[in-house]
Amino acid sequence: MNDILPKKALRRLKAYRPAVAENKGNDVIRLSVNEGALGPSPLATKAIEEWSTNKHFFHRYPDQIDENLIEAISNRYNLQKQNIVLGNGSDDLIQMICNAFLDSGDEAIHTEFGFLVFPQSIKIAGGTSVCAEDKNYTVSIQNIVEKITNKTKIIFLANPNNPTGTMVNSNEINELIINVRSDIILVIDAAYAEYVEHDLYIDGASLVENYNNVIMLRTFSKLHGLASLRLGWAYCPLLIANLLKSIRPAFSVNALASFAGTAAIQDIEFQQQSILHNKKLRDWTFQQLSQVEIDFIPSVANFFLINLNSEKRADGLLKYLKDRNIYVRGMQPYNLHSFLRVSIGTEAEMKKFLKNTIDFCGKFKRD
Numbered sequence: 096m097n098d099i100l101p102k103k104a105l106r107r108l109k110a111y112r113p114a115v116a117e118n119k120g121n122d123v124i125r126l127s128v129n130e131g132a133l134g135p136s137p138l139a140t141k142a143i144e145e146w147s148t149n150k151h152f153f154h155r156y157p158d159q160i161d162e163n164l165i166e167a168i169s170n171r172y173n174l175q176k177q178n179i180v181l182g183n184g185s186d187d188l189i190q191m192i193c194n195a196f197l198d199s200g201d202e203a204i205h206t207e208f209g210f211l212v213f214p215q216s217i218k219i220a221g222g223t224s225v226c227a228e229d230k231n232y233t234v235s236i237q238n239i240v241e242k243i244t245n246k247t248k249i250i251f252l253a254n255p256n257n258p259t260g261t262m263v264n265s266n267e268i269n270e271l272i273i274n275v276r277s278d279i280i281l282v283i284d285a286a287y288a289e290y291v292e293h294d295l296y297i298d299g300a301s302l303v304e305n306y307n308n309v310i311m312l313r314t315f316s317k318l319h320g321l322a323s324l325r326l327g328w329a330y331c332p333l334l335i336a337n338l339l340k341s342i343r344p345a346f347s348v349n350a351l352a353s354f355a356g357t358a359a360i361q362d363i364e365f366q367q368q369s370i371l372h373n374k375k376l377r378d379w380t381f382q383q384l385s386q387v388e389i390d391f392i393p394s395v396a397n398f399f400l401i402n403l404n405s406e407k408r409a410d411g412l413l414k415y416l417k418d419r420n421i422y423v424r425g426m427q428p429y430n431l432h433s434f435l436r437v438s439i440g441t442e443a444e445m446k447k448f449l450k451n452t453i454d455f456c457g458k459f460k461r462d
């Protein structure tokens with residue numbers, strides 16, 4: 096008999112393993128994990144080549160805190176260097192925040208159709224996850240506020256939200272902050288911030304500078320196209336930044352990721368090109384879907400939800416596309432059974448996705 100048991104909080108926990116397309120071959124269209132459509136930043140690719148061929152630093156431990164990267168982030172977004180904490184992807188930072196602040200019995204709020212890493216990380220840390228229902232597939236500030244109890248320690252908010260692609264505006268975020276006690280941390284995960292054009296959007300950086308209990312998260316996995324290197328960062332009030340730096344595994348951010356990230360964040364031309372591409376293809380896709388009366392949720396990010404209005408139809412389309420080497424994301428884990436999430440890819444990829452989706456919907460009507 097095996098007497099070894101994990102801690103109580105983990106005994107019933109199911110692994111979070113996003114269904115990405117394992118096959119990364121050239122003939123595969125991968126619209127399942129919201130990666131940057133245009134690939135990695137060319138300056139980052141060049142930096143990686145240089146690092147690999149000229150520097151040969153593979154045998155050296157990385158800097159514990161890469162000051163070059165911190166400086167590049169600080170310059171790019173006009174932020175205070177000492178408030179920036181680097182992580183092995185923003186997933187790593189989410190887990191670190193939960194580990195740092197949640198005792199057993201403490202509650203952390205996440206939203207209904209929100210990023211699944213939040214409840215997972217809360218549970219792994221031993222906290223209790225509390226779900227605030229959305230309204231019209233959008234985060235509801237009122238519902239979040241209603242879930243606050245004297246046990247609440249953290250509130251997680253992805254803005255824009257994944258998987259719905261919707262956002263809350265600065266007025267709504269300010270309303271939330273007014274209603275949040277100063278001993279509760281509000282984490283604004285702005286993984287897709289760069290793609291948003293809305294006048295009233297804020298990524299949360301200014302709030303970090305004005306409140307002692309707000310954290311903003313960012314990632315290199317989306318706009319900069321560096322998902323495989325695992326690099327994210329948090330902008331935090333000083334006390335929180337110092338705490339996270341003190342519990343972070345010493346070498347959790349690898350040297351190659353830091354080197355490439357430093358180049359990517361300065362690659363303004365590529366960032367502008369990617370944002371423009373996303374806007375153009377997102378608008379085009381929405382126009383095409385509207386014309387053929389296929390429902391979708393308008394998104395401000397680099398992905399969107401398509402609504403097939405029945406689970407059977409959604410499952411059917413997921414399989415139909417997969418059989419044609421087009422991978423989108425099934426939404427069962429999010430309880431959005433009639434939806435599929437589609438990342439914005441290249442023009443050729445979106446044309447193929449659209450053609451096959453229209454073909455399937457036509458066939459499904461006839462069958």
Ligand SMILES: Cc1ncc(COP(=O)(O)O)c(C=O)c1O
Nearest residue numbers: 184185186253257286314316327
């Ligand atoms: C809202 C949100 N936060 C964080 C992440 C993870 O980012 P990273 O690759 O930096 O861990 C994702 C990735 O899908 C995301 O959608």
